[in-house]
Amino acid sequence: MHAAVLMSHDTPPVYAEHPDPVATGEHEMVVQVLAAGLHHLTRAKANRSHYSSTGSFPLVPGVDGVVRDATGRLRYAVLDDTVLGTFADRTVIDVRRSVLLPEGSDPVRIAAAMNPGMSAWVALRRRFAFQEGQHVLVLGATGSAGRMAVQIAKRFGAARVVAAGRDTTRLKALPALGADQVITFDEITAAADVDVVLDFVWGTPTAEAMLPLLTARADRSAPLTWIQIGSIAGETAPIPSAALRAARLHILGSGIGSVPPRDFIAELPELAAAVTEGELDVQARAVPLAGIAQAWTSSSTERLVLVP
Incomplete structure (x- = not known):
């Protein structure tokens, strides 16, 4: 063969x-x-x-x-x-x-x-007790997995899905797939009050976005679950210690082994x-x-x- x-x-x-x-x-x-x-x-x-x-x-x-x-x-x-x-x-x-x-x-x-669809699907079904009406931020929404994640979050009943990415041309196509708002990483505080983050990016972009997003939350005591799924921007992220103290943040991963x-x-x-x-x-x-x-x-x- x-x-x-x-x-x-x-x-x-x-x-x-x-x-x-x-x-x-x-x-x-x-x-x-x-x-x-x-x-x-x-x-x-x-x-x-x-x-x-x-x-x-x-x-x-x-x-x-x-x-x-x-x-x-x-x-x-x-x-x-x-x-x-x-x-x-x-x-x-x-x-x-x-x-x-x-x-x-x-x-x-x-x-x-x-394969790309399974990442968000399993994260929301098996790593986080997602409920209809919750708000979702997809980091890296312009990639194949992120694009699927926008659609899957809506299919599961998300009240609001914010799609974040760097490719503004590809971001413009996401409202037709269910994104309620599209933003660049420079606009991350617009997604401050979501309930869960599906992160396909990691690396420095995640580290730089995390603290501004957390400190902009209307109620920092409201839980935020940050699910690390992909690492297209880097295997490690220098998370500031203040991010873990400034809000009720729960960081977890979803992938082979954790599921x-x-x-x-x-x-x-x-x-x-x-x-x-x-x-x-x-x-x-x-x-x-x-x-x-x-x-x-x-x-x-x-x-x-x-x-x-």
Whole structure:
């Protein structure tokens, strides 16, 4: 079969022949890959910048995808740590980490949407007791995950969603997706009285925004939950100590480890249904797996989906 193969953390994958996969465990099955998203997580695990990276090479990347099982049914599957990911004609999945997809599911849309959509979906369902009518700030709303987060917060009943980002052109498109207000980081105090922050940015921008936002709150004793989800601007953030004293701030993270795999899997069917039914707007572009070298270094604003 063919696969995208990485030989080191600092070079793009190459399209090459690769040994066929073999199922060895009780719950494993060999499946045909139909579509696999090129996510930030995939690149980060490959270049060893993500905390869950194994650093093993050679590596076939790909953390999830839409697959066809031996009975012809379509599944969305999430892979555990493995050197044989979904950027291949076929791979091995643990059936317990997959869900059957609804009739009419578009493999490319599902592959594009599930990983970025899952970040906000799981954060609001499994890391924070979100309630209808609460107010949400999305930091980094112009990226794929942030764009999905705006829509998901509204779908869950947020009374107000504030979308913050640096790309003013992309910010202008977010009111059509449910954002009640769009702001730049320089205008962060406009979101002072939200109940929860979904942070896809972290790094210095978060550190510089946190204290002005907190000190501008009408009632600093009102709880604010800050959920760290992504770190596109930096792995560390120099949070000022005053931020932890000046307001009733609760900082937590949402991701692999802080949320058990079973909780992620439990949320997948409803998210897949929302994507299939068109409730969430998805920006996706299918590219051939054979073009992996070019796709790997692409700066496209669309979520690229590799199709064998």
